[in-house]
Amino acid sequence: MKPFQYTKAVTQQSAIEAIAKPGVKIIAGGTNLVDLMKRGVTAPDKLVDINNLPLKSISLDKAGQLHIGALALNSTVSESPLVLEQQPLLAMALKAGASPQLRNMATVGGNMMQRTRCAYFYDTTMPCNKRQPGSGCGALEGYNRMHAIFGTSNKCIAVHPSDMCVALAALGAEVTVSSRKGSRVIPFTDFHRLPGDHPEKDNTLADGELITGVVISNNKFAKNSYYLKIRDRQSYAFALVSVAAALEINNGTIKEARLAMGGVAHKPWRLYDAEKALAGKPANEESFNQAAQIAMQGAKGYQFNSFKLKLAPAAITEALKHAAGIA
Amino acid sequence: MKVKETAIPGNHNLMPDDRTGKSALSRVDGRLKVTGKAKYSAEYNVKDLVYGVMVGSSVTKGTIKSIDTKKAENAPGVLSVLTYLNAPKIPGYQADNPSPKGPLKIFYNNQVYFNGQPIALVVADTFERALFASTLVTATYDTEAHQTNLLTNLDKGVSTRREDKDFVKGQANAWQSAPVKVDAEYIIPTEVHNPMELHAIIARWDAGDKVSVYTKTQGVKSSQRSIAQAFKLPPDNVQVTAPFVGGAFGSALRTWPHEIAAVLASKVVGKPVKLVLSRADMFTSVGYRPFTWQKVSLGAGADGKLTGITHEATGQSSVYEDFTEGVVNISQLMYACPNINTRYRLVSLNVNTPTPMRGPGEATGAFALESAMDELSYALNIDPIELRMRNYAETDPSNNKPYSSKFLAEAYKIGAEKIGWTERSQKPGTILQNGWHIGYGMAAGMFGAHRSSSTVTAKMQADGTLVLQTAVTDIGPGTGTAMASVATGVMDIPADKIKIVLGDSSLPPSPTQGGSQIAATVGSAVHDACTELKEKFKSMAGNTDPADYIKILKQQGLDHLEVTTTSKSGPEQGKYSMYSWSVHFMRVLVHPATGVVKIDKAISVADAGQILSPKTARSQMIGGTIMGIGMALMEEAVIDHRYGRLVNNNFADYHVPVQADIPQVEAYFVNKADNILNPIGAKGMGEIATIGVAAAVANAVYNATGKRVRELPITPDKLL
Ligand SMILES: Cc1cc2nc3c(=O)[nH]c(=O)nc-3n(C[C@H](O)[C@H](O)[C@H](O)COP(=O)(O)OP(=O)(O)OC[C@H]3O[C@@H](n4cnc5c(N)ncnc54)[C@H](O)[C@@H]3O)c2cc1C
Secondary structure, three states: OOOOEEEEOOOHHHHHHHHOOOOEEEEOOOOOHHHHHHOOOOOOOEEEEOOOOOOOOEEEOOOOOEEEEOOOEHHHHHHOHHHHHHOHHHHHHHHOOOOHHHHOOOEHHHHHHOOOOOHHHHOOOOOEOOOOOOOOEOOOOOOOOOOOOOOOEOOEOOOOOOOHHHHHHHHOOEEEEEEOOEEEEEEHHHHEOOOOOOOOOOEOOOOOOEEEEEEEOOOOOOOEEEEEEEOOOOOOOOOOEEEEEEEEEEOOEEEEEEEEEEOOOOOOEEOHHHHHHHOOOEOOHHHHHHHHHHHOOOOOOOOOOOOHHHHHHHHHHHHHHHHHOOO | OOOOOOOOOOOHHHOOOOOOOOOOOOOOOHHHHHOOOOOOHHHOOOOOOEEEEEEEOOOOOEEEEEEEOHHHHHOOOEEEEEOOOOOOOOHHHHOOOOOOOOOOOOOOOOEEOOOOOEEEEEEEOOHHHHHHHHOOOEEEEEEOOOOOOOOOOHHHOEOOOHHHOOEEEOOOOHHHHOOEEEEEEEEEOOEOOOOOOOOEEEEEEEEOOEEEEEEOOOOHHHHHHHHHHHHOOOHHHEEEEOOOOOOOOOOOOOOOHHHHHHHHHHHHHOOOEEEEOOHHHHHHHOOOEOOEEEEEEEEEOOOOOEEEEEEEEEEEEEOOOOOOOOOOHHHHHOEOOOOEEEEEEEEEEOOOOOOOOOOHHHHHHHHHHHHHHHHHHHHHOOOHHHHHHHOEOOEOOOOOOEEOOOOHHHHHHHHHHHHOHHHOOOOOOOOEEOOEEEEEEEEEEEEEOOOOOEEEEEEEEOOOOEEEEOOOOOOOOOHHHHHHHHHHHHHOOOHHHEEEEOOEOOOOOOOOOOOOOHHHHHHHHHHHHHHHHHHHHHHHHOOOOOOOHHHHHHHOOOOEEEEEEEEOOOOHHHHOEOEEEEEEEEEEEEOOOOOOEEEEEEEEEEEOEOOOOHHHHHHHHHHHHHHHHHHHHOOOOOEEOOOOEEOOOOOOOOOOOOHHHOOEEEEEEOOOOOOOOOOOOEOOOOOOOOOOHHHHHHHHHHHHHOOOOOEOOOOHHHHO
């Protein structure tokens, strides 16, 4: 680990000023950043601790929008009565992630910004275009069991590891960010990006921007939503694939569907075509199977992850069945 | 808060301890452990302590061209950076071992044999500074093509030891002409012991020719010998202290290069050195269960009687040292069969040397043999327990000797009843409940019931405290508790009047904790020492109650009375075959669409002779079963063979079971004494707790789904 400076920001303004300079990184829960620093993957000159900023609240506005501060803990959000009542899908996804100890430290902003768990990214002796642009992709022809089947490039096939973000993508949340230039809102599905020619960029957050929170607009999914995570052990493991499914069902007919997957792409993978196909269909296994087939269009397997081509549609159907209450 | 005692399923028949008639002892060091008062090797506050951190090779085979240690040496707090270029020669490395193969010699020359091999040790005044400086050491290499993949090198297998020569009883390959056959290949990946406690050592030179170490070891006497040998010291000049060991499972059976490096570094800097391996180091520094390929072929008549067993296995070791294990032995011993042949081969690869991991070769072998037996049971359409009973060995099939004791049939009965075997369907994939397939599976295990020599001092003090001393370690199975339990029985005193002193090389000798021999060996020595001590009291008692030790000592004007007794096996060894036996039953749930496997219930039953300490025996058994579940479902150290480097050497990516993976595990004991093996009737159980578990899980998965997984671990992708 490279020696670095550490300061604690007391106001949002001072945090924004601090991160405007190059080489400065925010630290929130530290559960990802510290690991990356220890492994030499990231070597900031300066850390700005933002844990004292007043960005921890969870509230509902008059329009029924749920606002969650960037520093709300993963554990707090997953147990919040407001979240459980309004957006239970988010709580389920959070509870499927990491371990209680980690969730007690991890923040919403940090979770969004966590980096891939690709082994080649973590091991500084190996090639990785994400860590060191131009060095090659170790996973492409390496041990790629955990890797992407959608939206890959020949530069990177890593996945975004978050569970929380899969739910937020499905729910169509928005991210609020602030910088010296002011504030802006980023649709959640535009926050993370595909690797393309620049896998070093995980997302569209600009240099100097601070995530202040996420907003989830009012919806009617609370009754019929489910987060399914398939993993190598029952807890404390990253997803082989995961599915966030949210349905609005009227008299057995699907009015609106939201679907997103984790563990399959460089970003939480929204399944727009499958969602469209579900609208107006009866909420039964046949519709779900059809949607799952549609969802898989364009998927591509690699040496060790081809099983995801079978597992993913099975998981989609299964998640939808749970969401519809027919599992 | 008072905790309510709840009935614990599994060992109810042993509460209270049916041997002593008293309530079963709780772990004697339990309170120390849960209150943090038990000190582990990294936790000693030694004056002037400095810290070492290792640097590993980033290439897999070749020679070191250059090492740049300048930056590290100039970093704050750094006292020394040892490499092969500047490290003083280790005397024991030079002399008496002309054989080209042997333990890795650390900082010996520029050769790199495997990825992660230590090439430097940085010593600094704080751990953080040593760690930082270690990142500043850089090396260049002349690399050569390496081999780390066993499956692409199977043709290079050789027989390396006399014990591993091909075994033939009756006719070889007799299975081929049988009416019903099974012929299948099985693979287990590399598994790493990964005890919770990291390997750690503190080394301090007390004089020019005297060294003390606190180290994680399963044998304080063997560590003493190894360090003495390496530094050419009289063994008594090496003090090894390890009263508590936070699990090891075999990884601390020997003295590893990092321990030699710490002792060396302490000599160089003239200060005590602490070296704690990182979790990543644990994957390349302290052995592992080796990746192994196997082929088992069984032939049977329509009546289910085996007519031929053939078992071939190829394991892996490093290029500098051979490590072999008894993978195929189980097939020579388990079933009555007129024709048995086995073959074991070893391939040298650019990896570090494996070391026995709980249930060593037998756990590997049992996965193949007991899976194949299950396959045969379906081929014959005979219940798997019935098939095993039809081939039950009443005498040792390899040499026709009688068993000192064997109650495996009883264990089958207990297990079958407890799992609800009658609910099982002989036709796989037929029980579906709430969207999950249900399957039942079973598999047996066996391991040699060993007893070697142990010397115990039993000392009765004036205040009535009995002190028991011997140089054994307790790596977690409850050795100290079993010792106390034996002593309370003989001396008829409460356990809180017994003080157990162990884990110190200056104590009377006992063997290394390993190979499931300690309860039988040390327990017998405790028994013999206490019996002798009691006799002494009797002879002095006169009119006094011989059990009133305090009074007798007072009458005699003694402040204590002690005996030191050596106790070991006798002529029974040649006459009998001695084994512990186990059977594991699993009920599993398998999700048809996603391939997720959940263990719903696990029952393990052991014939481990007389149970000395019911509570710790139960814990030991459950721990072994869980380890087997890890082996079955998730553990796998993965190497990217292009680089020869591990890609999951951490606890996020190398999965061991967590609470959520483990259902109710119940342990039962036949609990019948083996009166031939030793005076206390106990047989070992550390290994049999794990041996057979992986096959039981795989067999249950087959019963649930009709899918036979022959390559561990059974992850969801293999069931799609
Ligand atoms: C062993 C292990 C297992 C795990 N398993 C899972 C799992 O199964 N599922 C899952 O979803 N996650 C898992 N995680 C990841 C965990 O969720 C993340 O580490 C955590 O969410 C990161 O949050 P943090 O607050 O600790 O972030 P930090 O580590 O503090 O920061 C991470 C990154 O976010 C940036 N950052 C933080 N806050 C802000 C902000 N407000 N604005 C802009 N940038 C910011 C930091 O600069 C840094 O780059 C696991 C982690 C570990 C270590």
